[in-house]
Amino acid sequence: MGAIDKFNFRADEADSLLCVGLDPQIDKMPSRFRRMEFPLFAFNQYIIELTHEFTAAFKPNIAFYESHGAKGVQQLQMTLDFLKENHPSIFTICDAKRGDIGNTNQHYIRFIYDELGFDAITLHPYLGKEALQPFLDRKDKASIILCRTSNGGSGEIQDLVIEGKPLWEHIAQKVAWDWNFNSNCMMVVAATYPRDIKRVRNIAGEMTFLIPGVGAQGGEVIQAVNEGLNHANKGIIINSSRGIIYAVNPSEEARNLRDTINMHRIVV
């Protein structure tokens, strides 16, 4: 089973297109976790148990673990092991935003795919297909290419116009029409630019998009769903991190967002 199939299977199983971002911060988590030996892992375990039934995917951003050095990396491994053991059908995304030359990417692959066991990774496009080839060659894993990012200043580079079209649209075309030769690519298209989601959908056929930027970053869920869905009534992974994991009731927050997304899915 390919990685995209795994996501689609889980999306049906949980009737969910929701992704929960596991970005634990010591100063934001309930104080009882802070005194534990492995606070990042303990907090993740708590969030996973509260939200997994409403969740298609979990997405740890690796920076939140690396900032704690070797012990942080260890707790990321513990989190992935916990997911594999208890919720093996849930899709796992390493939000790493990597992108090096081919020779070096092999090392990221070994770590993120083979050691940690993630199903997918987010990647920068700037070095081109040839550099990312080791990722693209992994038919069992999904390469999620940054196309249109959620940050306020993303247009500085991404909106530069080439032959009448912004750079992000060229990236979308390259990924959809060339880099996706193994049908294992996804793209990051932010909820903060809903009109652009529609434009990427027109380019990308049935491909799946990872959509960050709802909640704390201000993007609208409803528009993202309306513009993003593919003909299979899926094709989007809507991520929320801070809005769920630091909520008073993470379980309710996850269910509400899952349900809001589902209310706007086309009835098939």
Next chain:
Amino acid sequence: MGAIDKFNFRADEADSLLCVGLDPQIDKMPSRFRRMEFPLFAFNQYIIELTHEFTAAFKPNIAFYESHGAKGVQQLQMTLDFLKENHPSIFTICDAKRGDIGNTNQHYIRFIYDELGFDAITLHPYLGKEALQPFLDRKDKASIILCRTSNGGSGEIQDLVIEGKPLWEHIAQKVAWDWNFNSNCMMVVAATYPRDIKRVRNIAGEMTFLIPGVGAQGGEVIQAVNEGLNHANKGIIINSSRGIIYAVNPSEEARNLRDTINMHRIVV
């Protein structure tokens, strides 16, 4: 003292513009290291001791450590601690090619600058200045932005033409004329495209370039030096990784490359 000053001071001290890439691979290092408890660190220590007197900078690529999980990160920390203890004047570059949204970049900063203690980091430009601001704000550290990378397929994205100029040239202008407000930016400009080094030099005034791609990747040292030097007879950091660390005699290899670079520096 700013990070660029630190580099310039060391370049004068060692009469060197050479950077040695500390990219240890178990299967390539001499067999005696493989049986040790911390083989990456032991090998690095050996390379540092053999090459430091000819070296302005050391550049570990973090992927080579992360591929060994928590224990790899620990050995990167040990390497940086060893350098700080024994060779504090040598400039240290974390080749991480990071680039996330601002909120997340704070975590990379905490890890790479404040925990590991690197002087500089390599960064992707795709998310724009606003996202990289936390790096740019660190006056005591250098942000090294990817401009023209050494891989064979780098042109796929980087050569896309905007208003008559390739994307990499727009990146060079943005970095030189806007992102460098703290005078703490450098750029990656590969030795594999020597004519482009000259074009970036014409844009970038006296800025310093990190130049990969000599040796294993086929770039010419002499051309890179000729095209890259600034008016202070510096402004370039020529990196070699595999060509030095896996040589039969790493010390001789480092000295030779240092001397080759120096032979082509303008006599001041």
